[in-house]
Structures are given as structure tokens and as C-alpha cells.
Amino acid sequence: MNQDHASAPPQTAETMLNIQATPARPTAYDKAIAFKICDRFGNGESLEAILAEPGMPDEHTFSRWLDEDSEVARQFRIKEQVLEILAEQKMAMEAKEREKRSEVKYRARRWTEMYPLIGLRPVLSTESEQAYTESAHRL
Secondary structure, three states: OHHHHHHOOOOOHHHHHOOOOOOOOOOOOOHHHHHHHHHHHHOOOOHHHHHHOOOOOOHHHHHHHHHHOHHHHHHHHHHHHHHHHHHHHHHHHHHHHHHHHHOOOOOOOOHHHHHHHHOOOOOOOOOOHHHHHHHHHHO
């Protein structure tokens, strides 16, 4: 039994705990990764979510990359401005939609407009004209 145990490869702490090694975050400038981040950011993904993924630099490193490469920084700023413009347009459209929904769709006619349509007031000679006018205004 000792022979089988001795022939097995030695197990490291990682294999005994079944832990997978996490790739280290890149710190050296990588133009391909920088452009990939810019493209994904331009497609509407949040920068925090992109940089949180394995194989992506942290926020400080990416900021340093933008300082080092003006071409990547320019592309990132353009995409940032486009996203800001789109967000402003969306907010303006939502405001117009809210305003449109809040507009009064029906306006009751004034009694002065209605009297000519319905003719004389339906008040009997035994009734008070003033009481009829007051009740009509309350309606």
C-alpha cells in the first residue's frame, strides 16, 4: 500500500483545496486590452463592471494607461461624451413623455358655452333661477 501512495504525484495546497489560480491583473500597458475596454464602454457597459472582470486592470491602472496613450484616451473621452449626450437625450425624451401624459386630455365646457347648446334654462316659473345657476356652477 505504501508503494501506491509513494508513486502518486505530490499534491499542492491548491489542488488539495480545489482552488483555481486567479489570473493577475495586468499592470503593464496593453493597447489591445485598453481598446477592448473602450469599445465595451462605448457599447454601454459600465466601466466598473468591465474592470472588475478577471484579466482586466484595476481602475487606477486603467487611468494611468489613459494618461500614457493619448490615442486610447481620446477614444475613451469621445465614447464618454457620446454616452453623456445619449443619456441627456433619453432624459429629455422621458421628460417630454411625462409632460405629455400629464396634459389634460379633456376640458369641461363652461356653462356660458353650454347654455346656447341646450337652449333656455330648464327652470319652472315656481323655481328660483338663482338656485339653478348656483347648482349648475357647483357641478
